[in-house]
Amino acid sequence: MDQITKRDLESPAGFGDWGPAEAIALDRMLGTIRRQYELAGYTPLHTPLVERPDILFAKAGGEIRQQVYGLRLMNPAADSPTDEKDLALRFDHTVPLARYVAANQGNLLFPFRRYAIGPVVRGERPKDGRYREFIQADIDVIGDDRLSLDHDAEMISIISNVFDELAFGPFTIRINNRKLLKGFLGSIGCDTEDKARLARKAIDDVEKFGTDETLLALAEIGINQEDASHALDLLTKSYSTDDAFTLLRSRDFGPEFAEGVSELEAVIGTVRQLGVPQHRYRIDLSVARGLDYYTSTVYEARLDEHPNLGSIAGGGRFDNLADNFSSKHLPGVGVSIGVTRLLRRLIKLGIVKPKSKTISSVLVASNDFTVEKEVHLNRARLLRSVGIPTEIYLEKRKLGGQLAFAAKRGIKLVVFTDSGGGAPTGHVVIRNVDVGQQVVVHEDKFLETVRGML
Amino acid sequence: MDQITKRDLESPAGFGDWGPAEAIALDRMLGTIRRQYELAGYTPLHTPLVERPDILFAKAGGEIRQQVYGLRLMNPAADSPTDEKDLALRFDHTVPLARYVAANQGNLLFPFRRYAIGPVVRGERPKDGRYREFIQADIDVIGDDRLSLDHDAEMISIISNVFDELAFGPFTIRINNRKLLKGFLGSIGCDTEDKARLARKAIDDVEKFGTDETLLALAEIGINQEDASHALDLLTKSYSTDDAFTLLRSRDFGPEFAEGVSELEAVIGTVRQLGVPQHRYRIDLSVARGLDYYTSTVYEARLDEHPNLGSIAGGGRFDNLADNFSSKHLPGVGVSIGVTRLLRRLIKLGIVKPKSKTISSVLVASNDFTVEKEVHLNRARLLRSVGIPTEIYLEKRKLGGQLAFAAKRGIKLVVFTDSGGGAPTGHVVIRNVDVGQQVVVHEDKFLETVRGML
Incomplete structure (x- = not known):
């Protein structure tokens, strides 16, 4: 050690x-x-x-x-x-x-x-x-x-x-435009980047701290109560896409806001034409995502059933x-x-x-690897040549141990010769480890039987 | 900047x-x-x-x-x-x-x-x-x-x-066993790891410096001339697999050498049974490969037509x-x-x-993206849905420029509507950029025609 x-x-x-x-x-x-x-x-x-x-x-x-x-x-x-x-x-x-x-x-x-x-x-x-x-x-x-x-x-x-x-599982892509948020925040007095950042942070945290706390935080930045309530309404409520556009178009928060609305409309229009199912996306005006980096469209996806996972x-x-x-x-x-x-x-x-602990679908096993070596190596080669990932058991070990190995590894099929169990010469046993069942087939039908059982 | x-x-x-x-x-x-x-x-x-x-x-x-x-x-x-x-x-x-x-x-x-x-x-x-x-x-x-x-x-x-x-291109896997080399070098007086390393280095360099220089280097380590010539013969000449074993079996350089020979025989025997073509491998007693690490079997592959590439x-x-x-x-x-x-x-x-500078097989292009937008987005979606990597040209640009883009990118087929060229409504042009030929087919036959031309 x-x-x-x-x-x-x-x-x-x-x-x-x-x-x-x-x-x-x-x-x-x-x-x-x-x-x-x-x-x-x-x-x-x-x-x-x-x-x-x-x-x-x-x-x-x-x-x-x-x-x-x-x-x-x-x-x-x-x-x-x-x-x-x-x-x-x-x-x-x-x-x-x-x-x-x-x-x-x-x-x-x-x-x-x-x-x-x-x-x-x-x-x-x-x-x-x-x-x-x-x-x-x-x-x-x-x-x-x-x-x-x-x-x-x-x-x-x-x-x-x-x-x-x-x-x-089901997921939703929430889409926003940074110009919209910036224009709106600017129009309610967040005219510096610092103020805007504090406001965004407060709004982002509304789920965590609740409405009252958030209104207080916005008041501290210098936003009056009416504007603050307005902001919360606009940014945190859930609207259908059509309702969101109706709402957005009815507001006037300056040219940057208007530009954001029209960009968002263009993006959503193409999203529709691209055939993205309607339940996969929605407009969410609270999505910010590292605003020092992005300049207009922003989006993030969440799992509907696991919102705590975040983006x-x-x-x-x-x-x-x-x-x-x-x-x-x-x-x-x-x-x-x-x-x-x-x-x-x-x-x-x-x-x-x-x-599964493996990608292999088949384990080539053997009762007596020394005697049966060539036929077993050949079986593996055949399986691999048609694209079936195959592990060969190359150590000496009782067949039962090899079957247990396959089960633990998660390998579905084990292929071996049943020399003691009465299977005729030229025949191969193919065992489904998952369900514990096996078939005996002639070597000629080996490959197609394995394929059928996978 | x-x-x-x-x-x-x-x-x-x-x-x-x-x-x-x-x-x-x-x-x-x-x-x-x-x-x-x-x-x-x-x-x-x-x-x-x-x-x-x-x-x-x-x-x-x-x-x-x-x-x-x-x-x-x-x-x-x-x-x-x-x-x-x-x-x-x-x-x-x-x-x-x-x-x-x-x-x-x-x-x-x-x-x-x-x-x-x-x-x-x-x-x-x-x-x-x-x-x-x-x-x-x-x-x-x-x-x-x-x-x-x-x-x-x-x-x-x-x-x-x-x-x-x-x-x-053609390649050869050269196979050796470290015990063989160690046993042999030990038997000719390289009984310390330092001496063995110097001897291996000298032998490795024989192609670079020639036989005379190498014999001199071996003499400096204290190996007599007969043993040194012997070493060069054994380690640097090319033998067929069978001849190599005949030679190896005829020599007695102590128990470690003998163990190396029998391990090498076992490995080569299985390599044969695994169906590796005979021209893909050969025994090469000079292969050493970081001997402080490996203990017995060692191998390395080289391209036959580019030996200077090394391993x-x-x-x-x-x-x-x-x-x-x-x-x-x-x-x-x-x-x-x-x-x-x-x-x-x-x-x-x-x-x-x-x-090719792309994995895409198809570029969906357009004479007038604004008017034709929906049909083009749909064509791309159709192609992708059957597993054909497809790029859509989404900027406004003349069709000729888009065709040139496809050619430069290495995209084989361009798909577009020939609105000015007389192709009937509901038809699509599929152009092979490589050979400069195109066909006009009904939208119903679009997918199968693209598949046939890929």
Whole structure:
């Protein structure tokens, strides 16, 4: 054991292992997301784990500035690289995208659609369900100078398709426009960014603290009671899409508000035309989502039956992604799914239940591996050649032990020769471990029988 | 532009971007490797990017000790995590596997087969084709106390299947056994690990420096000329498998050598039974591969037509993977493909040619997107619903520009309504951009025609 204790064998807090069953569930989720992203015409872009700190800090706002990890060689040698000050771990996929687009703008075809699926690292204090390393799955589309609002709508349709296929239960995508909120708050006296932020925070917390508390908080910012009640009505009540537009169109809170209304109408119109089912989305004027970043459309999805989980996907439009890196105007819109953070919680809540510890459908087993070796290796080769993942039991062990191994691993079928049990020569036993039943077939019918039983 | 210059927009040396075309080629390669690993019954295991340094250094030999990056928060706050001394980036997938197996040995089913595909980071001085961050794709199988040599053979068959499917051209897997080399070198006077290492180095370099130079180097270690010539004969000449065994069986270099011969025979015997084509492997007594790590079987693959590329995959058996972490005897055998380092070189050499900048097969375009919007969005939805990746052109732009966009992006088919060109109502134009031909079909035949043209 040397100096390493059992406790040291746990990975550091916030950097967890995904054992086989969980890793299979994770890969399945990632596969679905990737497939839906690709179906919508998004192309992979792999940027490195490591970026220059000046790039990261040019775009890192608020808390994230305190969460960036730099790299340092633990035992540098004479010929070690000496550029440690240039090396920091990415905290999201959006800043690397901004850098990539700015660096390659001359060679890229716009609109540029890319997806990115991979780990990001944030130095947050680890707590329940908060991981320092987590996989994010993002899509973004970047325009050269302009980008139609139809892209915002397409994002919403992609989120809808992703969570339909993932089948975690009913979900709703809540859609808003930041200009609407900004215009409205400005018109009721929140004319500075500070005041607007406090007001948004108070309104965001209405579910937590209740109406009275929220009205008090708004009064403290200097909003009179009538305006404050008005704000709560507008921002926290639930309206049907049509009612929401009727309400919005009847209000006059200045030109930015009006622009927000008309953008939101355009986006919702295309969402409809894209065939997103009506129960999958609704207008929610309280959705804010990191407003220092997004400039107009914002959206986030939640599971209807698990509102406490919070947002399961979210995103929005940013006016100029690369404004620190390029003199070009490069508007974009994107969506991000915090895959591993979400899946850990879904597993914990029992919404996702990892079962099988393997991808294999068949275990090739043997009563006497030495004698039967060639025929068994051949069976495995045959199964694999038609695309059936197959594990071969290669150790010497009693057949009963091998059947128990298959059951524990979650392998459905075991294939073996019943040399002692009276099965005729040239025949193979195919046993369904789940239900404990088996058939004996001639080797010629082996493959089609296995296929039928899977 | 602020302070960030064009040069700063490049990712740091040794941490490269994979743009769309290269990323598609990379994902295809990773997909093939993953599929072959899963077909052989291997299950994913995701361990984190970050491990405790004491774990890494317990297993990091030689140069790698100088290449481990630790983490440090660049702007820590009052409530920041304070365990920086526990955080270092993994340099391979094998040490994390050792930790995981030791930590979970009570719950794991042995033999435990897992694959790991993901980035590792090494602080090497970046140079041509040497990346500090690279993706490794590993499989390993770990036994509880014992592990049949048939697993060593199965690894070789998996490598063969992987590179068959990858189709980078003819390749050969060179197989050896470390006991053979150790026994032989011991019998000719290399009785210390230092002498053996120098002798192996000299023999490894024979292609570089020639026979005379190598004999001189061996003489300096204290090996007499007869033994040295003998060594060169045995270790560097090419023999057929049968001739190699005839030769090996005729020599007596002590019990360790004899054990190596019999293990090698067992492995090659199973490789044959697994149906690996004879031209895909050969015995090569000079293959050493990080001998401080592996204990018996070792192998590595090379492309026959590109020997300068060096090893494209390699691995071997380690007697006790987790000896620093567990009192249990946990023998293992594994293989590793340095995916991104290899692919960068294959692209550079023109062996892999990334072409298309997209996964999409179809671009839905439009002469007048405003008028035709609904029908076009619907076409895209239809194509996606049957699994055809489809990009919609959502900006206003002349049709010719959209066709040029498709050609540049590498999208094969463009679908549009020929409102000006005389195509009847209810008809759709499907244009093959590659060959510049198009057909006009009724909307009812749209989907089957697209499928036929893909």
